[in-house]
Amino acid sequence: MSFVTRFAPSPTGHLHLGHALSALTAFDAAQAAGGRFLLRIEDIDQGRARPEFEVAIYEDLAWLGLSWEEPVRRQSEHMADYADALQSLIDRQLVYRCFRTRKEIAEAIASAPHGVSEETFRGEALPADEEAAKLEAGEAFAWRLSLKKARSALGPAYFALVFEDETGLVRAEPEKLGDVILARKDFSTSYHLASVWDDALQGVSHVIRGEDLREAAHLHVLLQKLLDLPQPTYRHHHLVLSEDGKRLAKRDAAATLRALREAGKTPGDVCAMIGL
Numbered sequence: 001m002s003f004v005t006r007f008a009p010s011p012t013g014h015l016h017l018g019h020a021l022s023a024l025t026a027f028d029a030a031q032a033a034g035g036r037f038l039l040r041i042e043d044i045d046q047g048r049a050r051p052e053f054e055v056a057i058y059e060d061l062a063w064l065g066l067s068w069e070e071p072v073r074r075q076s077e078h079m080a081d082y083a084d085a086l087q088s089l090i091d092r093q094l095v096y097r098c099f100r101t102r103k104e105i106a107e108a109i110a111s112a113p114h115g116v117s118e119e120t121f122r123g124e125a126l127p128a129d130e131e132a133a134k135l136e137a138g139e140a141f142a143w144r145l146s147l148k149k150a151r152s153a154l155g156p157a158y159f160a161l162v163f164e165d166e167t168g169l170v171r172a173e174p175e176k177l178g179d180v181i182l183a184r185k186d187f188s189t190s191y192h193l194a195s196v197w198d199d200a201l202q203g204v205s206h207v208i209r210g211e212d213l214r215e216a217a218h219l220h221v222l223l224q225k226l227l228d229l230p231q232p233t234y235r236h237h238h239l240v241l242s243e244d245g246k247r248l249a250k251r252d253a254a255a256t257l258r259a260l261r262e263a264g265k266t267p268g269d270v271c272a273m274i275g276l
Helices: 017-033 051-063 075-091 102-110 128-136 147-154 191-201 216-226 257-264 267-273
Strands: 004-007 036-041 096-099 143-144 162-165 169-170 179-186 206-210 234-236
Touching: 004 206, 017 036, 017 051, 017 206, 017 234, 017 257, 017 267, 036 051, 036 169, 051 257, 075 096, 075 143, 075 179, 075 191, 096 128, 102 162, 143 216, 147 216, 162 216, 179 191, 191 216, 257 267
Parallel strands: 004 036, 162 234, 206 234
Antiparallel strands: 096 143, 143 179, 162 169
16 A cells, blocks of 8 residues: 655645644655655635635745645645535434533533533434424534444444554544534534545545544544545654643644744754644
């Protein structure tokens, strides 16, 4: 099997040191394996994505010495693909419309057993007449993946889901993320659905990303099984932390590659700063 990996940033701000670590780790792995390195622009959030940030991504990565295959896949140009994937789940009744607001979910969580959070929330479809009334009223909703229906559809295979990461074979536990949102009323996808679909479409064999996305693999392998998609190998690297020990965010202006470059830092300096 050929080695294919990718770096998939969102153009919602300037790249920082954490992005540099992800991009360089993936690029170096592809180089070492004689494989392919892809760049994908995950710009489904059109409310926050900006063309100038996309241009900056190309500039920053080129400055680091990276090269990638053309054309670059931009998710905003392929929303119909994700809508088709979602429709396949709708047709099999593996997702349901959730009309609850954040406040209502918080209230449900407050009265739920210990250990339930917004991230592990599980709900269920409304009775047909209640749902029809809400749809008639034009109420907003989210399409949530039903873990209950997924378990029923897969049977014993649900409990046999495993994936490979740097620690070896791991039993998948989608319950870690609960009934996740895969799309909304007027928006046909989410990060989880689009990312899984694109990795399969682009033949990605190795997903290399930060430790903060480790638990996402538990959900992604379930989506791959439900959508009959190939399963990649996962690798997770350490995170670059700020001076106060928190994960870097795009608002950390001093740690952006653009700011470091303007301050006279070199790509070698960046590598030293992120431990490469």
